[in-house]
Amino acid sequence: MSSDPEHLDEWIAALFAALSVAEPHNATAIRRLAGAVRARIALDHQAASVGFRGKLLDIRRLKHTRPLRPPWGTTSRECVTSLLCGYLEVSEAIEMGWLEMRGTTNEIITMAAIIEILVDASTRIPRMQRLSEKYLALGIPADLRAWHLKRHATKRSLSALERDFLEGAGLLGE
C-alpha cells in the first residue's frame, strides 16, 4: 500500500510534518501567523480546512461541493504545475483567476506569508523537495510550454497594438 499522499489534506499534512522535523522554528512561525484562524484550501475538486489546535496541525477533509467560508484559497493542478515548471507567474495566475484568495486583508497576507515560509524552507529540506517531485510525477496536465508561448504571443500582439495606438495619437516621446 503506497504511503504517498493522495488527497489535498494528506499533501498539506506531509509538507508541514517535514517542516516541523527539519526546521521547527519555521513550523512555530507558521503556527503564530495562523493563530486561531482556520482557512479553507481547495485544489480542483479537493478541499481541506486547516488550522491549529495548540501546537498540532488540525486539518479536515471537506466536501468541495460546499461553498467555502472565508478565508479561503483555491487553485488547480494545472496552475500549480505551471508555477512549479516556471511557465506562469503568480501575478498572471491571479489575473486569470487561476489562483483566488478571499478573506480580510490580514487573512490573505497571512496565507501568502505561510506559503512563502513553506517554499523558502523547502529549498533546505530534502523531504519537502521529494514531495514536490512526487506531485509533479503525477503528470503534467497540459502542454504547459505551448500554452505559455501562446500567452506570450498574445501579450506581444496586444503590446504592439497598444504602441501603434499611442504612436498614432502622438503620445509617445521621440
Added chain:
Amino acid sequence: MSRFGTLHLPPATDPGARAYKEWLHLNLFALDAEVVALMNVSLHGPPLDRRARSVAVALGSGADGEWSGGIEISGMTEARVEPQGIFHSTISLATAPDQTALLASVRRPDDGFVADIVARPCLPDIDLDLYAAFGSGWIGWAVMPAMELSGRLRLGDAEIGLEGATGYHDSNWGRWFWGEDIAWEWGTFVLAGGTVVVFARNCNRLHDHLGAAHVFLVHDGKVFPFAPDRISITFEESAPRPGRRLPGALAAIYPDRARPDLPGRITLCGESPTAIFELVFEARSTAQLILAEPTMPGTSWINEIAGKCSLVGQLNGGRIRRDGMGIFEYVE
C-alpha cells in the same frame, strides 16, 4: 591541446565545505539562426550533507526571443557526480574520457530543448585560471573562450544547424554562500568569423562596489588581454523582463524580482598596445535563475540577458568590424 580540469570536490575534512560551490558551463552561439543557449551543471553545499544540491540548467533563446529549456534539481548524492562531470537524468555535462572535448546532453522535449553537443577547444593550451576573494570566501575561474561545436540541437520545433556555431566553456568553483553580498557581471560575445570577447568582474549586489574588470578578446587564434584600467563598460536602457524564471517555486515567492532593473544596452571598450575595440550589445530576451543556499537561508538571482552585438576595432594594425550575438549575466 587545451587542458580540461576536474571537479574540485572538497574532502570530508575541509572546514569550508559547507560553502562549497562549483559548476561547469557551456554557452552556444549559432549566429545564422540567431540562437544563444546555455547549459550548466552545478553543485551547492557540502557533498556529504543530504541537503546539498546538484542543479542542471539548459536554456536557449531563439530568434523570437522565447526561451526553451528548463531546470533539474536533485540531491547531490542522487546526481551522478564524477571528477570529469555531473550527470542528471535530463541534463549532463562532462569531459570526454580522452580529455579532448566537453560533452553536453539535454533531453527535455517537453520544455523544447534536446541536444547532444561536442565542444572542442579552438585555442592551444592557455592559462586563464583566476582566483579572487569573493564574499566570505573565494572563487576560482577557468576559461576556454572559443570552442568548435558539433552535434545536434533542437529548440522548440526547429533543428538548429551547428556548422559555424561557436561555444564558450568555463568552470567556477570556490566557497561562498548564496544570499551574501556578492554578485558579478559577466558577458561573452561571439562575432562572425569566430572572434570572441569575454568580460567579467565581481561586485556587490547593488553593483556599486566593483572589482577589477577582466577582458580578453580572441581573434585568429590569438588572445588579446586588456589591463583593468584600460577597460570601460556602460549600461543604458532596460532589458526585457525575464520570460522564464526558474525554479518556478522560488519565482512564485519572489514576485518583487519579476522585473529586475537590467541593462538593455551595454557598451564595452578596451585598449591595449596591440588592440582597441568598442563592442555594443543590445538585449533581446532575459531569463532568471534563482539560487537558494541549501544549508541556511539565502538567495541570489542570476539574470541571463541574450542579444545581438556589434564590434569595431583594430587588432595588430588590422581593422575589424563584425556582428554577432552575446549573453550577459547580471547577478544580484
